[in-house]
Amino acid sequence: MGQFDSPENHNLEQYREYLRLLARMQLDRRLQRKLDASDLVQQTLLQAHQARRDFRGTTHAELAAWLRQILARNLAHAVRDLGRAKRDVGRERSLEAAIDASSARLEAWLAAEQSSPSQQAIHNEVVFRVASALATLPDAQREAIVRHYWQGASLAEVAAQLGRSPAAVAGLLHRGIAQLRTVLQAGE
Numbered sequence: 001m002g003q004f005d006s007p008e009n010h011n012l013e014q015y016r017e018y019l020r021l022l023a024r025m026q027l028d029r030r031l032q033r034k035l036d037a038s039d040l041v042q043q044t045l046l047q048a049h050q051a052r053r054d055f056r057g058t059t060h061a062e063l064a065a066w067l068r069q070i071l072a073r074n075l076a077h078a079v080r081d082l083g084r085a086k087r088d089v090g091r092e093r094s095l096e097a098a099i100d101a102s103s104a105r106l107e108a109w110l111a112a113e114q115s116s117p118s119q120q121a122i123h124n125e126v127v128f129r130v131a132s133a134l135a136t137l138p139d140a141q142r143e144a145i146v147r148h149y150w151q152g153a154s155l156a157e158v159a160a161q162l163g164r165s166p167a168a169v170a171g172l173l174h175r176g177i178a179q180l181r182t183v184l185q186a187g188e
Contacts, residue, residue, distance in 0.1 A: 012045050015064065018131040019044055019071050025146050026075055035078050044071045133183040141176030144169050 023037035047070050048055075055066055134142050140162065147153045147161060148169075155173075159166040 017135045021131045141172050144172040145176045
């Protein structure tokens with residue numbers, strides 16, 4: 001997954017679960033009832049497909065960054081359209097920065113910085129596999145894992161956000177990580 005010949009020949013579909021995970025991480029819980037992360041990702045992939053010739057990068061990392069920018073813009077527009085915030089370029093940039101930060105946390109959680117192109121390719125593949133594996137978890141487990149490990153929320157904060165006790169959240173995390181490991185091992 002290092003370099004690729006051309007974006008026209010590249011399968012954007014492999015980025016779907018990765019983008020959906022990032023979208024879920026950025027959607028306020030109250031907005032999740034009104035905005036669907038899958039719809040935002042579908043719109044992002046459609047726009048990326050339509051604008052493929054505009055993409056100037058040569059690596060998967062550059063393509064992932066380009067897709068994150070499109071996702072951030074779509075997320076900002078969707079939030080604005082719901083009437084939560086008027087058009088605010090600063091808000092769009094802060095969403096883009098938040099998505100980039102979430103992506104960086106996800107990647108840092110999975111592995112240390114890679115030194116060679118082949119190690120980077122393996123690392124990128126692992127990021128996408130973890131995002132796909134997370135999609136298989138029950139919503140509560142996925143939410144607990146994302147909020148605790150990627151968003152850095154404490155157990156008590158996650159419990160308050162999910163409306164559960166800290167003990168219940170600890171159970172969700174334990175079962176979720178165990179299931180995540182099982183899914184990832186089965187995929188190897």
